[in-house]
Amino acid sequence: MQRVAVLGATGSIGTSALDVIARHTGTMRASVLAAGSKVDALLALCHAHCPEHAVVADPAGYAALRDGLRAAGLPTQAHAGGEALDALVAGDACDTVVAAIVGAAGLPSTLAAARAGKRLLLANKESLVLAGELLMRDARAHGATIVPIDSEHNAIFQCLADGNPPARITLTASGGPFRGRTRAALSAVTPAQAVAHPKWSMGPKISVDSATLMNKGLEVIEAHHLFAVPADAIRVLVHPQSLVHSLVDFEDGSTLAQLGLPDMRTALAVGLGWPRRIASGVGALDLLAQGGRLDFEAPDLDAFPCLALAFAAMAAGGTAPAVLNAANEEAVSAFLQGRIAFLDIPDTVAATLDTLPMQPADTLEALLAADARARTAARTRITTLPAPTFRP
Template identity: 80%
Template sequence: MQRVAILGATGSIGASALDVIARHPHRMRASVLAAGTRVDELLALCRTHRPEHAVIADAAAYRALRDGLRDAGLDTEAHAGADALDALVAGDACDSVVAAIVGAAGLSSTLSAARAGKRLLLANKESLVLAGELLMQAAQAHGATIVPIDSEHNAIFQCLAGNPGETPARITLTASGGPFRGWSRDALAAVTPAQAVAHPKWSMGPKISVDSASLMNKGLEVIEAHHLFGIPGERIRVLVHPQSLVHSFVDFADGSTLAQLGLPDMRTALAVGLGWPQRIASGVPALDLLAEGGRLDFAEPDLDAFPCLALAFRALQAGGAAPAVLNAANEEAVSAFLQGRIGFLSIPDVVAHALDAMPATPADSIDALLAADAWARSQACARIARKAA
């Protein structure tokens, strides 16, 4: 029986993971469910899935979680805080970990799972963007298996048959283009948070939806791909593919190109991660290209209208702590945009300002990376305050 810890259980990826797990009650179960602040939703999931452990990141919500579990007559043990979560993913409470906590907050538990040699279903972009070298080194040193759950990286994983030692000549990540595909830079100046989170293909949280709208999400995926598959930035490209049916291409030295296609549903990637090397049912139907319109379109991204993608390539090329600075400044800018404090086009401006001001900083320890993260947030907040004044 595979015991699975789901970090970010109340989010969309958590819901998809629980759906897949529930389809295979004789081979896997959710043993740990973790959430940030949404204690009522976490309690509802515990009543349905009956995990052995439930973790709430917000220590102030611990009593509500503990009492709610007791009132429901559950044996689930309540925990609170990052240290408790790190201990659970590193211990014998689980065999596999779905790392779907949004933002830099997911880094500690992801590293703990890697250092414990777990199967790590990685959906937390920031773990690779902020500390990709350290995470991959930890996984290799401790025998952890990383299966990326982003549809694009999962597609590459499948094209490589799960063998990261296979070195492709080039990889191509596809982007839906988000809700503003085809918009000019001038048109983007007036977009609202409600428009930015209305993704045409995927159901995601507000932060990642804004990242998709700005193409920063794809830029972060470029950095992830570099670490996951050992590919330099110059051999990674991005194409806009509005149908979102081809998730990635992989070119090989012999002239072959492999692509993975499927309906835009996270359960496919999660089923790959939970069942690999076997294929297991995900609940997603097979792709019918005729039913989906019978055509596949591709285009170069517009880097004038969506400069965040170019900023990500710039950070990857700069190396060191630059990706951590990019990520932290972007998190602060997106938060300010969602609060209505800055406009959509101010997001890349805030990120570029932080990269321009960044001192040369190595990425050789978590402390150094967290210091760069804190510095970038300070720079971003100061820039945001000036724009919002």
């Protein structure tokens, strides 16, 4: 029986993972469920899936979680805080970990899973952006298996199943809700418009990243670490249908692509079942029913400079990707709160990268220190910006 820890269980990826797990109760079960602060939602999932352990990241929610489990007569043990989560991930409570905590907060538990040699279904892209070299090194040293759950990287993972190295990889991007708009046309974008993704159902932070194309920039850095591909062998194409998730070129001139409907359950089923194919609950792709055409175009780096900033940070190396990620998190949070405008997001990231030059990133402590400095610099800049005209 495969015992799965689902971190970020109340989010869109977590609930999709639980949907797939529930389809295979004879071979797998959710043994650990973890959430940030949504105790009521976590309790509802405990009712549905009866895990052995439930963890709330915010210690203030511990009493409500414990009492709610007792009142429901559930045997699930309540835990709180990052140390408790890391211990469960590293221990014998699970053998597979779905890492779907959003942001840099997901790094400690992701590293704990890698260092414990677990099968790691990685949906927390910030772990690779912030500490890709450390994570991949630890995974190799401890025999962990990393299966990426981002649809694009999961597609590459499938295309590379025969073990042949890629000559080039192409990540596709839907283009988000503002595809085709000029930079000037983006000046009045509101948070409500930015989170309305045309293809994928995601949380607000990831949706804004998709709207700025920073999400794709982070995925470029991820791909570099996951597949040991240099920057000049990675490209991005906008593909509005979101049916071709990635393409891989090989030295013999062949190109392999993975296609499927835009549903995260496919990638999760690949991760949970690999090397077997298991049911995901997602139907087969019917290209004619989807319009019978596949379009591709180059991204507009003038309107969406976050993608270029990510390529530049990857080329700089060291702490630059950590600075990029931290500044972006702070800027996106401020935008969602209505404190800055949409175009202030890339401008804040660029200014923070200019303020904090790259330093060596040979330890986790150095990376976390760079993360902290970048957040301080980004917050300082945000306080100087004029308030936008929209209301959040």
